[in-house]
Amino acid sequence: MRDEASRPLNAICAALQEQIEHGLLPQGSKLPAERKLSELFATTRITLREALGQLEARGLIYREERRGWFVSPPRLLYNPLLRSHFHAMVAAQGRTPATEVLGARLIPASVEICELLELPALSSVYQIRRVRRIDERLVLYVEHYLNPAYFPGIIDFDLTCSLTELYASEYGIRYGRVRFDMVPTALHPEAAAPLKVTTGSSALRITRINRDQHGRLIDCDLEFWRHDAIQVSVEVPE
Structure with missing residues (x-):
């Protein structure tokens, strides 16, 4: 059950990471709103936020309060x-x-x-x-x-x-x-x-x-x- 529950999460992380690494989501660009992303991946906001949190922990994206999520620039x-x-x-x-x-x-x-x-x-x-x-x-x-x-x-x-x-x-x-x-x-x-x-x-x-x-x-x-x-x-x- 745990593996099944993690599949949507892993799929979201993999899809966003791939688009970032290939430049389709450029550094410094803003991600779509969480509502739109959850609709795109046909998932719940809770699962989406967990995926975004994992990408943030890897340094691929970051969040600013009241502004949303952005692709991280070079360190x-x-x-x-x-x-x-x-x-x-x-x-x-x-x-x-x-x-x-x-x-x-x-x-x-x-x-x-x-x-x-x-x-x-x-x-x-x-x-x-x-x-x-x-x-x-x-x-x-x-x-x-x-x-x-x-x-x-x-x-x-x-x-x-x-x-x-x-x-x-x-x-x-x-x-x-x-x-x-x-x-x-x-x-x-x-x-x-x-x-x-x-x-x-x-x-x-x-x-x-x-x-x-x-x-x-x-x-x-x-x-x-x-x-x-x-x-x-x-x-x-x-």
């Missing part, structure tokens, strides 16, 4: 060993980057941020919240936490640009040693809402802790990437 190749920033990394791969600032303010540092930046209790930090797009698709929610001692007045600048370039041009600060921690996670509401996905959706969390050219801990980033938007690719030199 961004992310090499943490390269000295680059989001806009340069995306543009170098022939894609179009964009950044939107959600908020920037001075706040009390949480216990986690105090530990990451080795700050004493009751310290203040600049928090900059941004969401980033590749080819107009929302792919990344990020929280930046800056030690205000090194960046006085930074929230008065245009924060849609690269912070890396802003640090260098206005404060004479360049990145030195950097530490990365990467773990799969589920999106919390503060990250899911700007990305227009359901809370609990799969994501890759990258915590980046940055020192400057003098070895000082200057900031840290908490990045939440859509799981199907990024591919970590590292080549270690001999």
Whole structure:
């Protein structure tokens, strides 16, 4: 019985995957509404949604709340060993980057941020919240936490640009040693809402802790990437 019940599901997955792989459903294109797809495959909405969920887990399609289902574009190749920033990394791969600032303010540092930046209790930090797009698709929610001692007045600048370039041009600060921690996670509401996905959706969390050219801990980033938007690719030199 179980095999019989899975046949419609497998058939839907196979049909959609074949059309995606052969370009009949182009990358970035929107799929028909769920009602039309369920009619096309003569199946229930429940079975259809299970099939779409499996294709999403494989990274072939993605869903945005209130917009529907789309064919996934190519993943961004992310090499943490390269000295680059989001806009340069995306543009170098022939894609179009964009950044939107959600908020920037001075706040009390949480216990986690105090530990990451080795700050004493009751310290203040600049928090900059941004969401980033590749080819107009929302792919990344990020929280930046800056030690205000090194960046006085930074929230008065245009924060849609690269912070890396802003640090260098206005404060004479360049990145030195950097530490990365990467773990799969589920999106919390503060990250899911700007990305227009359901809370609990799969994501890759990258915590980046940055020192400057003098070895000082200057900031840290908490990045939440859509799981199907990024591919970590590292080549270690001999």
